[in-house]
Amino acid sequence: VRLSYHLLQFQVLLYVFILVDLSLALFEEPAVFALPTWATMLVELLCLIVFTIRLIHYAKVIPRDKFWKDPKNICIIVILGLTMVDMIIYGALKASNCRAVRWSRVLRPLLLVNVTEGRQLRRAFRSIRNALPQIFYVFLLFMFSLLIFSLMALKLLGKRGLKTIDGAPYFTNYLEIVFDLYVLVTTANSPDVMMPAYNASTGFAIFFILYILINTYIFMSVFLAVVYNNYKKYLKEEVRQLVRAKRHKMVRAFAVLQEQREEGGEPVVSQANWNQLVRLVQPDLSNAHRELLWSVSDDTNQGCIGKVAFVQLADLLNIEVITLKSRPHPLQGVCPAFYLSAPSRLLCQLVQHRAFVIVYDLIILVNAVFIGLDEENPLISNSEWVFLALYLLEILLKLYVFEPRAFFSRHSFWNWFDTIIVVAALIATIINSAMKSSGDYTSRQILDIVFILRVLRLIRVVDSIKRFRTIINTLIRIGPAILTFGQLIIVVYYIFAMVGMEIFKGKVKFYEADSSDPAKAYCGNPSLKGTPFAQLNYCKNNFNDVVSSFVLLVELTVVNQCSGFTLVTHVSARIYFVLFHIPPFITIIVTIRPQLHIFVAFVLEAFFVEYSVEKSDLQTSLEKKIEEL
Amino acid sequence: VRLSYHLLQFQVLLYVFILVDLSLALFEEPAVFALPTWATMLVELLCLIVFTIRLIHYAKVIPRDKFWKDPKNICIIVILGLTMVDMIIYGALKASNCRAVRWSRVLRPLLLVNVTEGRQLRRAFRSIRNALPQIFYVFLLFMFSLLIFSLMALKLLGKRGLKTIDGAPYFTNYLEIVFDLYVLVTTANSPDVMMPAYNASTGFAIFFILYILINTYIFMSVFLAVVYNNYKKYLKEEVRQLVRAKRHKMVRAFAVLQEQREEGGEPVVSQANWNQLVRLVQPDLSNAHRELLWSVSDDTNQGCIGKVAFVQLADLLNIEVITLKSRPHPLQGVCPAFYLSAPSRLLCQLVQHRAFVIVYDLIILVNAVFIGLDEENPLISNSEWVFLALYLLEILLKLYVFEPRAFFSRHSFWNWFDTIIVVAALIATIINSAMKSSGDYTSRQILDIVFILRVLRLIRVVDSIKRFRTIINTLIRIGPAILTFGQLIIVVYYIFAMVGMEIFKGKVKFYEADSSDPAKAYCGNPSLKGTPFAQLNYCKNNFNDVVSSFVLLVELTVVNQCSGFTLVTHVSARIYFVLFHIPPFITIIVTIRPQLHIFVAFVLEAFFVEYSVEKSDLQTSLEKKIEEL
Structure with missing residues (x-):
């Protein structure tokens, strides 16, 4: 049971089913390719059964008390249970023609985090969670600075009767100023937001330059510094714990395999036992490679190795040795x-x-x-x-x-x-x-x-070009780390997309270029008439299906200028309806933006590690052995 | 002579004259406050004389061969000479009513770098110069990626007959695509540049998302990583050299002051000599403070100290000891x-x-x-x-x-x-x-x-709030470092402003809000008629005087969206004249932008150093002594 659990085929199968489960969003209402409800429900049920079988399989592998203490297993059980309940309720409501919401869809990406194989992802989540308190304080300080600057802007500019290019009053509403200046931090509305004040008097440029200097450059640098510092700290802690756990397990393995060669001497492991172990752990290792590893461990050729050399085994097996057979053409x-x-x-x-x-x-x-x-x-x-x-x-x-x-x-x-x-x-x-x-x-x-x-x-x-090759190779090597981060992004985006679709679906409609519907000019929503959102032809930025939602979320991550921004800054009497829906937008922006810094910290750390190619002692001794041969 | 050279008053006077020299740009043509040419020339001549006297003073202080080997002195002599030549030519041309350019004005900020007191600034410049080759390769790779993506965009989108919202052809000219995508890296034109393609087919969103992911996030992170890595490396090297030089000088001082207490024993410095030295170096040090330092150096109370303890003196004097006299109210x-x-x-x-x-x-x-x-x-x-x-x-x-x-x-x-x-x-x-x-x-x-x-x-x-206090105190402490960087920015901006003013002055005019001149609608330049530059009322973003130039340069640093961008992206037949002047804009952008990363690296490093408040051994032993007392 134990070995079959770790079989690669089963792991791949599990990920395929998770992928199928996640991609159901393409076919469910609001769908990209519509399928009848019973079909998607059936597929989902199949996925749930597979996950349950996998969980039962896992429960057989590890001790019972350990299984029930592990939060990830509890999470999966809760997710599976809630999804079943939701499916039953949804089915019943649909059958009686009531309006129903498939709320359990937001739980789906959490499966990706909580399956046993999502170790890396859980680690990334943990280090972000651990860094959050520190980041939170910098964020609070930043918000404080934003509020103070907004108050100053209100007092200095509010009463001067200035107008924006649209003729709207400039900097008269405190909340609007806060939002404008928040967007200015991302430099998205950079010259426009200061032009009316600058045109009125050159002196006001000082205010905006000071604001950008303090909030965009200094604060964002400090933010990055704190995120990076914390991320590094917790990552180090995690790695240290992992190394300790590995050591502990190797010491236990040594205790099982050890034998006493001489009276009162150190306990040792014989080559025969060692060979058997390595053959069991890595059956596909070539004989030559195994002998090489043994000669590194048993440096003095005694036919047996002590505790210190034995504990290194795990690291030795991790070093990649490329066997270049100089075969003839x-x-x-x-x-x-x-x-x-x-x-x-x-x-x-x-x-x-x-x-x-x-x-x-x-x-x-x-x-x-x-x-x-x-x-x-x-x-x-x-x-x-x-x-x-x-x-x-x-x-x-x-x-x-x-x-x-x-x-x-x-x-x-x-x-x-x-x-x-x-x-x-x-x-x-x-x-x-x-x-x-x-x-x-x-x-x-x-x-x-x-x-x-x-x-x-x-x-x-x-x-x-050699210099380029170095950089590209570094990028290729940090690829897997970036992929882990990609999964993390997908989890967050998926949850936001599900929530956004339930709230906003159908509110903004997209008409093809050749459509002659008069509603095309205002994205099919009368309250958008004359707004920059419609004028800039942003109609396709909507939550009408899961693909559009993802694209919209990416746009919101890149720049706050999109829908939310354009709608808020050019508030006119007509768009109360849209204004009503702004808070969720701001939540999305505020939640997604800090991830960028985490991403930068992530790449920074990975790049530093790979760019300064330092070889470990073990690698050096292995290379020495190879040269000797 | 030597001591008077290092007098604070003289140093302050020098900086005042540099400031006067730099601020002459406010009064020279094109002026904020116009003064006659003879007045500004007279003031500049005065400044030049002061700088010359200071340089002669310095030449007397240090050995002749050292003076002529030092590039900073040569630089000052060249700057002074060129400025004199330029002033004579300019005066002669003005007298004969010819058009003359004061080209030596770009040299003025270099004085700030090359005076003896600009040590910190020279160090910052050096570490940037040293980091440049590495940064250059990443930048080249980034440009390569930009060119490849642009080529792909041209092939995929150029032939589809798509139109931007203005009705202009979309992505048909290779150079325009390159510029659009370059701006997209800074996320300034984020949803707009992709909307026509996205509206045509959802699949094109993948192209833009991939582009932003690779070029904005991964490349910019790598760029930051390389800048930061190099900056740190060279800074470390500089600091190490400084420490070595200090050590060397202290050892030489020890050789002068040393005496032999016992036959064959280690040479030592007596307390009397040591006291005399410290009194000479820091006359304002209180007796109690001096005795404290002595007791730290002479830990075993022998009345004399060896070489190792003596060499520490410079570091000991640098540790700030706050004497809190608990005086009664x-x-x-x-x-x-x-x-x-x-x-x-x-x-x-x-x-x-x-x-x-x-x-x-x-x-x-x-x-x-x-x-x-x-x-x-x-x-x-x-x-x-x-x-x-x-x-x-x-x-x-x-x-x-x-x-x-x-x-x-x-x-x-x-x-x-x-x-x-x-x-x-x-x-x-x-x-x-x-x-x-x-x-x-x-x-x-x-x-x-x-x-x-x-x-x-x-x-x-x-x-x-304690957490906020920590962050703010860190910011206050890295203040001086940021000020050094500020000087560096001013040097670069000043040079760009001088060049920009000579090329662009009077090309774009600003009219007050109450002006009724019809030229107001196109910033007084017929070739700007109907361009977004004029429509968005950016007329005050010009090079007509030094203050406007600085504000414009800050805007260009913050976001590429400003003049250059708006003019290039919405090219219409009318604005050939402005298009003619685009290359300098791009140069400015390309030159100034990387400074941001250097700035971030700068703050990052300063923040890390200050945030992790680790005490040196010397500080700890000083504290121990204080507690003992």
């Missing part, structure tokens, strides 16, 4: 006379020369210029075939020179990238021209894919 | 019977009680509400007197309880703040009401000052 085996002939060797030397890389970088640059030119010119569109041929030739030449399995090894990111992009571009271009020649019809989708692939090919040039 | 001396009576004692206890602070915090909160209300209501305006009286009472009570010299000690920031604000508010309010009662005329300036002082009073409440 398969062509050499098939036809040695040809492959080892003088012209063939000259070709190999040419391909491995620096000039080969430079020539292909130049080809890429020329290609970039050709892409930028108009592709309806037949010369340009035919040149695409030349470039494709050149790229294919490059890959074939490299495959001729290098051993294919080494060329496509797991760590040759750029080789994989190149081959996939070029082959995909070849296929797409062939399909595209086949469709073009078969009829006059050209699929826009296929063409888009061709364009994207063509442009992506250009990225390869980055790999030729 | 002066009233106690004058009238002890009254001051020590039971009611007087009760009053002292009351004022020192926590409740006293809480009561006054509540008064401040009530005051905040009253300030927010309409001051034309006679009840509200009279309540101001009550609050003023309450605040005055608080200060008087505190002065009654605490010894005045302790109350106004150099480190009681909040006591000083309180007293100055309240007394200033009292004076301003009296003047205001006197003017009001004498005639019906109320000076707007006086009233503004009264309002500002009233609101500033409220800040005091921050001191009552």
Whole structure:
């Protein structure tokens, strides 16, 4: 039972079902692709059953008292229970044609956090939660500064009878000033908000410059500093605890395996026992690799290792050792006379020369210029075939020179990238021209894919410049950390999207460009008539389905200028209705914005760790051993 | 000569003359307050003479070969020479009525960097210069990513015939796309730039979200990380060199002062010599303080100290020791019977009680509400007197309880703040009401000052909350570091303002609000007719004098949206003239923007250093000594 629980297949299956459960939002009311209620309910029920089975499976693996003490298990049970209750209520209400709300949908992303496999995500959540109190005080101080500045603005500018460009009174309402200045912190309304005062008197520029200096630059820097400091502190604490737990477990394992070699001597673990253990833990480890690890542990060649060397085992197994077998090229085996002939060797030397890389970088640059030119010119569109041929030739030449399995090894990111992009571009271009020649019809989708692939090919040039490669490699290595953060963002967005959809669905409608409905001018909502929201054609920024909601939430994260802002700053008598719905918007903004700082802190820390590539002692001793061999 | 060179008075005088030299820009053509050319030239000549005298003075202080090897002296000589040449040419050209440019004005701020006293500023410049190569590579990579995304946008969106809200073609010109996407990085044009594509197809939102994620969040974080990392590295290196130089000098001083106590023993410095040295270096140090320092250095009471203890002297002198003399209250001396009576004692206890602070915090909160209300209501305006009286009472009570010299000690920031604000508010309010009662005329300036002082009073409440106090104190302590950075910003802005004024002066004109000139609608420049620049009433954002230039540069730093942006994004046939002048704008933006990251790195580092208040060993041993006494 225990081993089957940790099987990769089961874990993947679990994530697939979580994904299915989350993506149900696409098909449920308000839907992107509408499905009948019974279908989505059935799928959800299936997911719930899978989660329950997985939980029961987990309960069999670990001791009963531990299972019931762990908050994550309790959370899952509560989520499953509440979802069942909600589904029953919803079904009953629907059957009796009442208005029903599927409120348990906000709980779905929490499954992602609480399944056993979401360890990383839980850790990220914990370090954010731990940093919150400190951040909260800086935020309070920032709010205090905002309120003081707003009060000063009200007193200085409110009575001067100034007008904004729209002719509205300028800085007369305290709450509006607070919101305007809050937006100014994000610099979204930067020159506009100060222009009326600046036009009235140059001196007022001092007020705004001071405000931006203190609140945007100093406070935001302090905010970032505190977030980063706390994040680092708690992350360190977490890592320290993990290391301690690992040590503790290794010591226990040692106690089980130890034996007394000499009377009164230190207890040791024999090589035979050690070998058996490693074979059990990592069955796919090669014999050579295992022996290498043993020789690092048993540095003095005694045939047994003490406690200190044994405890290192876990770290040793984590160090990645790439076995580069210098196998001969398969062509050499098939036809040695040809492959080892003088012209063939000259070709190999040419391909491995620096000039080969430079020539292909130049080809890429020329290609970039050709892409930028108009592709309806037949010369340009035919040149695409030349470039494709050149790229294919490059890959074939490299495959001729290098051993294919080494060329496509797991760590040759750029080789994989190149081959996939070029082959995909070849296929797409062939399909595209086949469709073009078969009829006059050209699929826009296929063409888009061709364009994207063509442009992506250009990225390869980055790999030729050493400094760029360092930065890119660092970015690739911090990728997984960013993905963890991505899951976290999705959890928060999903919850907000669900709530937003229940409150706002259908309030703002989007009409296609060719629609002639007069309601198009005000997004189908009379209270939006004449507002900048409608004038700027923001109608598609709505909560009418889960995709639009996500896009809107991203926009709100990027800049506060969007809906909420435009609606509040240009308050006119007509939009009371919309004003009524502002508080949720502000809540969303205030909740999502600090995440950016956490994200920056996250990237900062990950980048520092990866950028300063320091090798651990263990890695150094492993490398020394390899050199000795 | 040597000592007189380091006199504070001379240093202050030098900075006054630099300030005069810099502020000449206010009076020179294009002027805020016009003065005749001969007047400004005369003042500048005076400044130049002062700088020359100071330089000759410095040359006498240090050895000749050292003087000529130091780049900062060469710089000053070149600046002075070039300025003289420019003044002569300018004078001659003016006399013969030719068009002349005072190009040497851009050199003026460099004096600030190159005078001997600008040590901190030179250090900041150096660490930025050292960090530049690394930053440059990240910037190049960012530009590459920007160009690739722009190319993709051109291919995907250019041929779809989409239109912006203004009806202009959307994403058809490569350079415009690059600029639009560059602005999108700063999130200034966030939803607007993507709306046409998003309205056409939801899928294009993915492109923009990916772009923002990669370029705004990941790249900007990496940029910050690299800037911060480099800044820290070079700062550390600088500090290490400084410490080494200090050590070296102290060792040399020790070699001069040392004497041999015992045969073959370690050389030592006697207490008498040490006392003489300290008296010479810091004549204003109290005897008690000096003895304390000696007892820390001579820990074992031998009457002499070795090399190691002697070298610490410089650090010891830098530790601030606040001598808190618990002097009796002066009233106690004058009238002890009254001051020590039971009611007087009760009053002292009351004022020192926590409740006293809480009561006054509540008064401040009530005051905040009253300030927010309409001051034309006679009840509200009279309540101001009550609050003023309450605040005055608080200060008087505190002065009654605490010894005045302790109350106004150099480190009681909040006591000083309180007293100055309240007394200033009292004076301003009296003047205001006197003017009001004498005639019906109320000076707007006086009233503004009264309002500002009233609101500033409220800040005091921050001191009552311990967490806020920590943050504020940290900010106060990093103040000097931020001021150094402020000088650096001024140097850069001044140079840009000078260049900008020569190129752009008079191109955009500002008309007062009550002007009826038809040219007001297009800022006095026909080529701006109908552009958003004129529509949004940005006419005052110009380079017509040095103050406007500085405000404009701050706006450009904060957000790219301003002039440059609005002009480029909404290119219409009419504004070729303005488009002609875009490149300098972009240069300014590209040059100034990275400074923000440097600023953030600067604050981050200063904040980390101050926030984690760790005491040095020396400080701890000093504290131990004080406790022993």
